[in-house]
Amino acid sequence: PPLYRQRYQFVKDLVGKYKPKKVADLGCADCKLLCMLKFCGCIEVLAGVDICGSVMKEKMHRLSPLPVDYLQPREGSLTVTLHHGSVAHKDPCMLGFDLVTCIELIEHLEESELKKFPEVVFGFMAPSRVVISTPNSEFNPLLPGVKLFRNQDHKFEWTQLQFQSWALETAKCYGYSVEFTGVGHPPRGMENVGFCTQIGVFVKKYPQTSVSTQSEKPTEAVFKAVYPSLK
Template sequence: MLFLLRLNHENASDLGYLLHKHPEKVQDFSLPFGSSTVFYPEVSEHTATACLMVNIDPVYLSRLRSGDASRPLEPYVNDRPYTANSFLSVALGDAFRTAMNGKSQSRPDLAAQPLSFEIEIPVLKCNTGEELIRRVFEPLGYSLEVKQLPLDEHFPAWGVGPYFHVTFKVQARLQDLLRHFYVLLPVLDNAKHYFIDVAEIEKLLRNGEGWLEQHPERELILKRYLKYRQNLIRKAEQRFETEEEEEEGGAETPEQKEKRISLNQQRLTAVSEALVASGAKTVLDLGCGEGNLLRHLVKHRFQRIVAVDASIRPLELAKEKFEGKPVEFLHSSVTYLDDRLTGFDAAALVEVIEHLDPDRIQAMERSVFGHMKPQTVVVTTPNVEYNVLFEDMTGLRHRDHRFEWTRAEFQAWAGRVAETYGYTTEFRTVGDVHEVHGSPTQMAIFTRMVRRTA
């Protein structure tokens, strides 16, 4: 399979900087189903073409699936059944991962602007025909030249098959272009040659951000990308609906809309501002999840940012999001005495402690305040008293919360910790403050007392 990407530009050789692949080198990559190669068949002053060539090992795949090396004959004489777009999509993501994240240290301005690209795929599989190719690509601004291919050019009587030679032309950022193809290629042939689970939703949302939300064929794309797995489709739609509600606010009053939309941003802003105000140069994001706080931290000039989480999957997603950013990622827990987490100026636990079982709180205290001992610790947690103001809410705010504290409980806990480990505390509110129930989020800033020596 081939994917040819042609840039028409006054300095077309800059395509190498955008793709992070040198035009004078041939680069090979190992894949679970074969290998891929990136090379440049053409580089001139105004035109440069990069080619991604994917080599499928059909014999290996067939044996892997059947478990019997003696059974299949077809892979030895016909590799066309393995012309699957999902293989090409995986290869794109593997070879051009940094470009898909919009990173280019040498040409940042060029990476951020729409450029004139032409993409040629000599063999593109689409099981429902040319119409689908146009339906998913044309709304994104692509113009297409589509030619259906015969099943075998030596036997024209056999007719045509579900294979097309397609040329796409578009004015777009390279990052957006690559994400379009990463998502839409598997949609066209309606097949994915790897296990589909909830992690695919995160890939879809991450690479569909900024264009899939408003795509007129979004429902169709979700169904085919997620292989008609209804539970996954519902979850994906719910994520889109939640984000749309946050953006549009429905029929809420302006006050209600501001309260709901801004709470998370206010929380993250308040924490990052407290960390900056502390004068910290090195920062720990403890329980980083998928990196919400990191979006704020990377905007400031911290010398070192380390993100920590006990769950592998969110940590991997965060790592993908912040590839190329000055962030380190560690698999650890706030309850572990981990020497790698000592020596930092500040630490943040944003909506973390309420996810711990009550009998693990003291382990967290010993780890963070007794072992890590940062100069500043910022902790946020829900104020359970405020829950009565949320319409239709029963119980805790999240099914994974083990507890939620009142303001008095939180302040009593913080005071005990501060006294035990030599810190002072300052309490702040985050969000709209109710005269009776307080704010939805409560925040404590712990500052370690300097012990004077005689």
């Protein structure tokens, strides 16, 4: 399967393993991952955030219940919401999640946004788990036609050491542990290159209840609700 599918499958497997009830996908783009996660029976709340409102709107109808959802109702209820905003800003709609996924997001952040991102995700949202994926620049020489970066909109692409140092520092600062893995295996004999997509899975060391977290963090709403949309 293509690499993006492998990344989504990685998240889906993680959801199957830890059964989070509330999942937020930051940088959700056209909601492909959210559409896949809709079918995970453990999930009760799904939220997507993206700075680009139009890309979210393009395919968001796919999040609406399908006829099959009425024929074979899921066990629990499912609420899906989409929000237009930046991961560099705190909004109360981001609170209370068990799992936060940031798939191929951080390399699109400007330096100033990347600086604020850990405080928003690990400090403010503070879920029990965070998944972050990003390109591994050490793999680039194996990809045909890639000059500097894999995509024009990438602000940087990190080596394994660069990503791991950033992730370890962030984890230490906010009381998380982090483990590294990835998808897209290097060819045999070139294992030291690492995975094509590098992934960090962060786990909070001292879980708090989301209720106490929420009451300690009054914030003004800055995001715009995109879905369900008011007509």
